[in-house]
Amino acid sequence: xxxxxxLQELTNYLDGAIDDRxxxxxxxxxxxxxxxxxxxxxxxxxxxxxxxxxxYELPExxxxxxxxxxxxxxxxxxxAGPERV
Amino acid sequence: MSAIQPKVSEPVSxxxxxxxxxxxxxxxxxxxxxxxxxxxxxxxAQHITQNREDAEDVVQDAFxxxxxxxxxxxxxxxxxxxxxxxxxxxxxxxxxxxxPERMVSLDEDxxxxxxxxxxxxxxxxxxxxxxxxQAELRDILTRTIQGLPASFRTVFVLRDVEGLSTEExxxxxDLSIPAVKSRLLRARLQLRDRLSRYFQRRESADGIPxxxxxxxxx
Numbered sequence: 001x002x003x004x005x006x007l008q009e010l011t012n013y014l015d016g017a018i019d020d021r022x023x024x025x026x027x028x029x030x031x032x033x034x035x036x037x038x039x040x041x042x043x044x045x046x047x048x049x050x051x052x053x054x055x056y057e058l059p060e061x062x063x064x065x066x067x068x069x070x071x072x073x074x075x076x077x078x079x080a081g082p083e084r085v
Numbered sequence: 086m087s088a089i090q091p092k093v094s095e096p097v098s099x100x101x102x103x104x105x106x107x108x109x110x111x112x113x114x115x116x117x118x119x120x121x122x123x124x125x126x127x128x129x130a131q132h133i134t135q136n137r138e139d140a141e142d143v144v145q146d147a148f149x150x151x152x153x154x155x156x157x158x159x160x161x162x163x164x165x166x167x168x169x170x171x172x173x174x175x176x177x178x179x180x181x182x183x184x185p186e187r188m189v190s191l192d193e194d195x196x197x198x199x200x201x202x203x204x205x206x207x208x209x210x211x212x213x214x215x216x217x218x219q220a221e222l223r224d225i226l227t228r229t230i231q232g233l234p235a236s237f238r239t240v241f242v243l244r245d246v247e248g249l250s251t252e253e254x255x256x257x258x259d260l261s262i263p264a265v266k267s268r269l270l271r272a273r274l275q276l277r278d279r280l281s282r283y284f285q286r287r288e289s290a291d292g293i294p295x296x297x298x299x300x301x302x303x
Contacts, residue, residue, distance in 0.1 A: 011270040015251070016088030030086065035206045039277070040086060042209050042284075046277040047089055047245045049214055053226050055246075056131040056140070058124045066127075066141060067119050070148045074112045077153065 001029045006036050014044055104164050108155045115155075119148055122165055125247055126172045132242045133176035135231055136183065143179060147172035162256055166249070169257040173239060180235060213284030229279045237272035244269050 006029050012018045013026050030037050058066075100121075106114035123144060130143035150171050151158075158167055214222055230238060243254045244265070255265045 007270075007274070011266055011273065014089050014273075017251075027086075037086075038206050038208045039274075042281065043273050043277045044086065044089055045209060045213065045284075046273060046280055049280075050226060050230070050241075050246055050276070051248075053223070053246075055223060055226060055230075056128045058127040058144075062141070063123060066144050067116065067123060070119055070145055070152075071112060071116050073145075073149055074115055074152050077149075078110055078112060 001025050003029075003033060003036055006030075006033070007039070010040060010043065013040070014047070100164055101160060104155065104158065104160070107152070108158075115152055118164065118168075122168055123148070125165070126168065129169065129172055129239075129242055129247065130176045130179075132230065132246070133173065133235060133239055134179045134183070136179070139176070139179040139183065143172060143175045146175045150175070163253070166253045166257050169243065169247075169249070169253075170259070173243075173257060177235070207281060207285040209281065209284040210286055213280075216284070225280070225283050229276060232279060233272055233275060237268050237275065240265055240268040241272035241276065245273070 006026060009018065009022065009026055013023065018026070030040060100118075103114045103117055107118065126147055127140055127144050130147075131137065131140035134140055134143065147168065151168050154171075158164065210216060217225065230241070233241070239258065240254060240260075243249045243257060244251065249257065251262055251265050251269075254260075254269075255262050258265070260268075
Protein backbone atom coordinates (compact mmCIF):
# COMPACT_ATOMS: atom_id res chain seq x y z
CA UNK A 1 0.00 0.00 0.00
CA UNK A 2 1.23 3.49 -0.88
CA UNK A 3 0.94 6.54 1.39
CA UNK A 4 -1.64 8.17 -0.91
CA UNK A 5 -3.82 5.05 -0.69
CA UNK A 6 -3.46 5.07 3.07
CA LEU A 7 -4.59 8.70 3.24
CA GLN A 8 -7.64 7.96 1.12
CA GLU A 9 -8.74 5.45 3.74
CA LEU A 10 -7.72 7.51 6.75
CA THR A 11 -11.20 8.84 7.55
CA ASN A 12 -12.79 5.40 7.27
CA TYR A 13 -10.01 3.96 9.41
CA LEU A 14 -10.38 6.58 12.15
CA ASP A 15 -14.16 6.13 12.12
CA GLY A 16 -13.86 2.36 12.30
CA ALA A 17 -15.82 2.12 9.03
CA ILE A 18 -13.69 -0.48 7.21
CA ASP A 19 -13.65 -4.22 6.79
CA ASP A 20 -11.10 -6.37 8.64
CA ARG A 21 -8.96 -7.02 5.56
CA UNK A 22 -8.53 -3.31 4.71
CA UNK A 23 -7.88 -2.57 8.37
CA UNK A 24 -5.09 -5.16 8.43
CA UNK A 25 -3.53 -3.66 5.28
CA UNK A 26 -3.66 -0.16 6.78
CA UNK A 27 -2.11 -1.32 10.04
CA UNK A 28 0.61 -3.13 8.14
CA UNK A 29 1.40 0.16 6.38
CA UNK A 30 1.36 2.03 9.71
CA UNK A 31 3.83 -0.43 11.18
CA UNK A 32 6.61 0.61 8.81
CA UNK A 33 5.64 4.10 7.54
CA UNK A 34 6.50 6.59 10.25
CA UNK A 35 5.08 9.59 8.36
CA UNK A 36 1.67 7.97 7.96
CA UNK A 37 1.74 6.86 11.58
CA UNK A 38 2.35 10.45 12.68
CA UNK A 39 -0.32 11.84 10.34
CA UNK A 40 -2.83 9.26 11.56
CA UNK A 41 -2.04 9.80 15.24
CA UNK A 42 -2.08 13.61 15.05
CA UNK A 43 -5.27 13.65 12.95
CA UNK A 44 -6.92 11.58 15.65
CA UNK A 45 -5.66 14.06 18.27
CA UNK A 46 -6.96 16.96 16.15
CA UNK A 47 -10.46 15.46 16.20
CA UNK A 48 -10.31 14.75 19.93
CA UNK A 49 -9.04 18.23 20.79
CA UNK A 50 -11.88 19.89 18.85
CA UNK A 51 -14.47 17.49 20.20
CA UNK A 52 -13.44 18.24 23.78
CA UNK A 53 -12.74 21.93 23.24
CA UNK A 54 -16.09 23.42 24.31
CA UNK A 55 -15.72 26.24 21.81
CA TYR A 56 -18.74 28.51 21.56
CA GLU A 57 -20.57 27.41 24.68
CA LEU A 58 -23.90 29.18 25.06
CA PRO A 59 -23.82 31.30 28.26
CA GLU A 60 -26.74 30.58 30.63
CA UNK A 61 -28.07 34.15 30.64
CA UNK A 62 -28.09 34.37 26.86
CA UNK A 63 -29.60 30.90 26.72
CA UNK A 64 -32.51 31.95 28.93
CA UNK A 65 -33.03 35.15 26.95
CA UNK A 66 -33.13 33.30 23.63
CA UNK A 67 -35.45 30.59 24.92
CA UNK A 68 -37.84 33.15 26.41
CA UNK A 69 -37.97 35.00 23.10
CA UNK A 70 -38.54 31.79 21.12
CA UNK A 71 -41.29 30.55 23.43
CA UNK A 72 -43.14 33.88 23.46
CA UNK A 73 -43.08 34.01 19.65
CA UNK A 74 -44.35 30.44 19.50
CA UNK A 75 -47.19 31.39 21.87
CA UNK A 76 -48.04 34.34 19.64
CA UNK A 77 -48.05 32.09 16.55
CA UNK A 78 -50.29 29.62 18.33
CA UNK A 79 -52.80 32.36 19.21
CA ALA A 80 -52.73 33.69 15.64
CA GLY A 81 -53.59 30.23 14.34
CA PRO A 82 -52.09 28.34 11.39
CA GLU A 83 -50.42 30.44 8.73
CA ARG A 84 -52.14 30.70 5.39
CA VAL A 85 -49.90 29.71 2.51
CA MET B 86 -4.26 2.57 16.80
CA SER B 87 -7.89 2.46 17.83
CA ALA B 88 -10.76 4.23 16.09
CA ILE B 89 -12.06 7.41 17.68
CA GLN B 90 -14.99 6.86 20.00
CA PRO B 91 -18.19 8.56 18.87
CA LYS B 92 -19.92 10.95 21.22
CA VAL B 93 -22.72 9.33 23.14
CA SER B 94 -25.92 10.97 22.00
CA GLU B 95 -28.82 11.75 24.29
CA PRO B 96 -31.71 9.29 24.45
CA VAL B 97 -34.30 10.09 21.83
CA SER B 98 -37.01 7.67 22.95
CA UNK B 99 -39.34 10.37 24.18
CA UNK B 100 -38.42 12.81 21.44
CA UNK B 101 -41.16 11.75 19.08
CA UNK B 102 -43.69 12.18 21.89
CA UNK B 103 -42.46 15.75 22.41
CA UNK B 104 -42.63 16.45 18.67
CA UNK B 105 -46.18 15.07 18.44
CA UNK B 106 -47.26 17.17 21.44
CA UNK B 107 -45.64 20.28 19.94
CA UNK B 108 -47.41 19.58 16.63
CA UNK B 109 -50.68 19.48 18.56
CA UNK B 110 -49.94 22.96 19.91
CA UNK B 111 -48.16 22.18 23.19
CA UNK B 112 -45.61 24.99 23.42
CA UNK B 113 -44.10 23.55 26.61
CA UNK B 114 -43.21 20.38 24.71
CA UNK B 115 -41.53 22.50 22.07
CA UNK B 116 -39.70 24.43 24.80
CA UNK B 117 -38.27 21.11 25.99
CA UNK B 118 -36.94 20.48 22.47
CA UNK B 119 -35.37 23.96 22.53
CA UNK B 120 -33.68 23.16 25.85
CA UNK B 121 -32.41 19.93 24.43
CA UNK B 122 -30.77 21.34 21.33
CA UNK B 123 -30.21 25.10 21.74
CA UNK B 124 -26.55 24.68 22.72
CA UNK B 125 -25.87 22.51 19.66
CA UNK B 126 -27.62 24.92 17.29
CA UNK B 127 -25.74 27.88 18.76
CA UNK B 128 -22.39 26.10 18.37
CA UNK B 129 -23.08 25.05 14.78
CA ALA B 130 -24.34 28.54 13.90
CA GLN B 131 -21.32 30.25 15.40
CA HIS B 132 -18.92 27.90 13.63
CA ILE B 133 -20.57 28.65 10.29
CA THR B 134 -21.26 32.38 10.65
CA GLN B 135 -18.19 33.16 12.79
CA ASN B 136 -20.23 35.94 14.34
CA ARG B 137 -21.92 35.96 17.74
CA GLU B 138 -24.95 38.13 16.89
CA ASP B 139 -25.60 36.14 13.73
CA ALA B 140 -25.44 32.92 15.74
CA GLU B 141 -28.00 34.30 18.23
CA ASP B 142 -30.31 35.18 15.34
CA VAL B 143 -29.85 31.74 13.82
CA VAL B 144 -30.87 30.05 17.10
CA GLN B 145 -34.10 32.06 17.19
CA ASP B 146 -34.87 31.82 13.49
CA ALA B 147 -34.12 28.10 13.25
CA PHE B 148 -36.35 27.15 16.18
CA UNK B 149 -39.15 29.43 15.03
CA UNK B 150 -38.95 28.03 11.52
CA UNK B 151 -38.96 24.51 12.94
CA UNK B 152 -42.02 25.35 15.07
CA UNK B 153 -43.83 26.89 12.12
CA UNK B 154 -43.09 23.87 9.93
CA UNK B 155 -43.60 21.03 12.39
CA UNK B 156 -46.39 19.69 10.22
CA UNK B 157 -43.77 19.09 7.50
CA UNK B 158 -41.68 16.93 9.80
CA UNK B 159 -42.58 13.38 8.89
CA UNK B 160 -40.45 11.58 11.43
CA UNK B 161 -38.37 9.64 8.89
CA UNK B 162 -35.25 11.28 10.30
CA UNK B 163 -34.43 12.34 13.83
CA UNK B 164 -35.90 15.69 14.85
CA UNK B 165 -32.35 16.88 15.60
CA UNK B 166 -31.12 16.11 12.06
CA UNK B 167 -34.12 17.97 10.63
CA UNK B 168 -33.44 20.93 12.96
CA UNK B 169 -29.75 21.00 12.03
CA UNK B 170 -30.68 21.16 8.37
CA UNK B 171 -32.83 24.23 9.04
CA UNK B 172 -30.13 25.81 11.22
CA UNK B 173 -27.35 25.25 8.65
CA UNK B 174 -29.47 26.90 5.95
CA UNK B 175 -30.20 29.88 8.17
CA UNK B 176 -26.53 30.19 9.09
CA UNK B 177 -25.40 30.03 5.46
CA UNK B 178 -27.89 32.76 4.55
CA UNK B 179 -26.39 34.97 7.26
CA UNK B 180 -22.89 34.24 6.02
CA UNK B 181 -23.82 35.05 2.40
CA UNK B 182 -25.44 38.31 3.49
CA UNK B 183 -22.36 39.31 5.42
CA UNK B 184 -19.91 38.25 2.73
CA PRO B 185 -21.72 38.84 -0.56
CA GLU B 186 -18.40 39.12 -2.36
CA ARG B 187 -17.66 35.47 -1.68
CA MET B 188 -19.93 32.76 -2.96
CA VAL B 189 -20.73 30.50 -0.04
CA SER B 190 -22.03 27.11 -1.01
CA LEU B 191 -21.90 23.63 0.42
CA ASP B 192 -21.89 22.23 -3.10
CA GLU B 193 -18.57 23.68 -4.09
CA ASP B 194 -15.79 21.15 -4.04
CA UNK B 195 -13.06 23.45 -2.90
CA UNK B 196 -9.67 22.60 -4.27
CA UNK B 197 -6.83 23.89 -2.21
CA UNK B 198 -3.08 23.57 -2.21
CA UNK B 199 -3.37 21.54 0.95
CA UNK B 200 -5.25 18.68 -0.63
CA UNK B 201 -2.30 16.50 -1.36
CA UNK B 202 -0.06 14.80 1.15
CA UNK B 203 0.28 16.72 4.40
CA UNK B 204 3.38 18.86 4.36
CA UNK B 205 4.03 18.90 8.06
CA UNK B 206 4.75 15.46 9.38
CA UNK B 207 6.66 16.44 12.49
CA UNK B 208 5.27 14.62 15.49
CA UNK B 209 3.40 16.50 18.21
CA UNK B 210 4.22 16.81 21.87
CA UNK B 211 2.64 14.06 23.98
CA UNK B 212 -0.04 16.42 25.43
CA UNK B 213 -0.01 19.29 22.97
CA UNK B 214 -2.99 21.12 24.42
CA UNK B 215 -1.22 21.41 27.78
CA UNK B 216 1.45 23.65 26.28
CA UNK B 217 -1.07 26.49 26.29
CA UNK B 218 -3.46 27.97 28.81
CA GLN B 219 -7.19 27.68 28.14
CA ALA B 220 -7.57 31.11 26.55
CA GLU B 221 -4.58 30.56 24.26
CA LEU B 222 -5.80 27.13 23.24
CA ARG B 223 -9.29 28.45 22.53
CA ASP B 224 -7.79 31.19 20.38
CA ILE B 225 -5.61 28.72 18.44
CA LEU B 226 -8.50 26.34 17.81
CA THR B 227 -10.89 29.13 16.82
CA ARG B 228 -8.50 30.79 14.39
CA THR B 229 -7.48 27.47 12.89
CA ILE B 230 -11.00 26.23 12.16
CA GLN B 231 -12.06 29.66 10.90
CA GLY B 232 -9.40 29.35 8.22
CA LEU B 233 -11.17 26.40 6.59
CA PRO B 234 -13.60 26.93 3.68
CA ALA B 235 -17.22 27.00 4.92
CA SER B 236 -18.03 23.73 3.16
CA PHE B 237 -15.24 21.86 4.97
CA ARG B 238 -15.83 23.60 8.30
CA THR B 239 -19.51 22.69 8.33
CA VAL B 240 -18.93 19.01 7.63
CA PHE B 241 -16.19 18.81 10.28
CA VAL B 242 -18.36 20.51 12.91
CA LEU B 243 -21.40 18.31 12.31
CA ARG B 244 -19.45 15.10 12.08
CA ASP B 245 -16.60 15.50 14.55
CA VAL B 246 -17.74 18.18 17.00
CA GLU B 247 -21.47 17.44 17.16
CA GLY B 248 -21.11 13.71 16.59
CA LEU B 249 -23.63 13.25 13.76
CA SER B 250 -23.11 10.10 11.70
CA THR B 251 -21.91 10.33 8.10
CA GLU B 252 -25.46 9.55 6.94
CA GLU B 253 -27.04 12.18 9.21
CA UNK B 254 -24.48 14.76 8.08
CA UNK B 255 -25.25 13.97 4.44
CA UNK B 256 -28.95 14.34 5.12
CA UNK B 257 -28.58 17.58 7.08
CA UNK B 258 -26.42 19.16 4.38
CA ASP B 259 -28.15 17.60 1.37
CA LEU B 260 -24.86 16.09 0.22
CA SER B 261 -24.01 12.60 -0.96
CA ILE B 262 -22.18 10.28 1.43
CA PRO B 263 -18.99 10.28 -0.73
CA ALA B 264 -19.08 14.11 -0.74
CA VAL B 265 -19.31 14.17 3.07
CA LYS B 266 -16.42 11.71 3.38
CA SER B 267 -14.25 13.61 0.93
CA ARG B 268 -14.82 16.97 2.67
CA LEU B 269 -14.33 15.41 6.08
CA LEU B 270 -10.99 13.90 5.12
CA ARG B 271 -9.73 17.17 3.71
CA ALA B 272 -11.05 19.18 6.67
CA ARG B 273 -9.36 16.85 9.14
CA LEU B 274 -6.05 16.89 7.26
CA GLN B 275 -6.04 20.65 6.85
CA LEU B 276 -6.81 21.23 10.52
CA ARG B 277 -4.11 18.77 11.51
CA ASP B 278 -1.64 20.46 9.21
CA ARG B 279 -2.43 23.92 10.56
CA LEU B 280 -2.38 22.83 14.21
CA SER B 281 1.04 21.23 13.73
CA ARG B 282 2.76 24.57 13.85
CA TYR B 283 1.49 25.03 17.41
CA PHE B 284 1.66 21.48 18.66
CA GLN B 285 4.76 19.96 17.12
CA ARG B 286 7.67 18.91 19.30
CA ARG B 287 9.81 21.93 20.05
CA GLU B 288 13.08 20.19 19.36
CA SER B 289 14.24 17.57 16.92
CA ALA B 290 16.03 14.43 18.07
CA ASP B 291 19.45 16.08 17.90
CA GLY B 292 18.33 18.86 20.24
CA ILE B 293 18.32 21.61 17.60
CA PRO B 294 15.20 23.76 17.86
CA UNK B 295 13.02 23.43 14.77
CA UNK B 296 12.11 26.67 13.08
CA UNK B 297 8.47 27.66 12.64
CA UNK B 298 7.07 26.56 9.29
CA UNK B 299 4.39 29.31 9.23
CA UNK B 300 2.70 29.28 5.84
CA UNK B 301 1.33 32.79 5.94
CA UNK B 302 -2.27 31.62 5.43
CA UNK B 303 -3.56 33.44 8.45
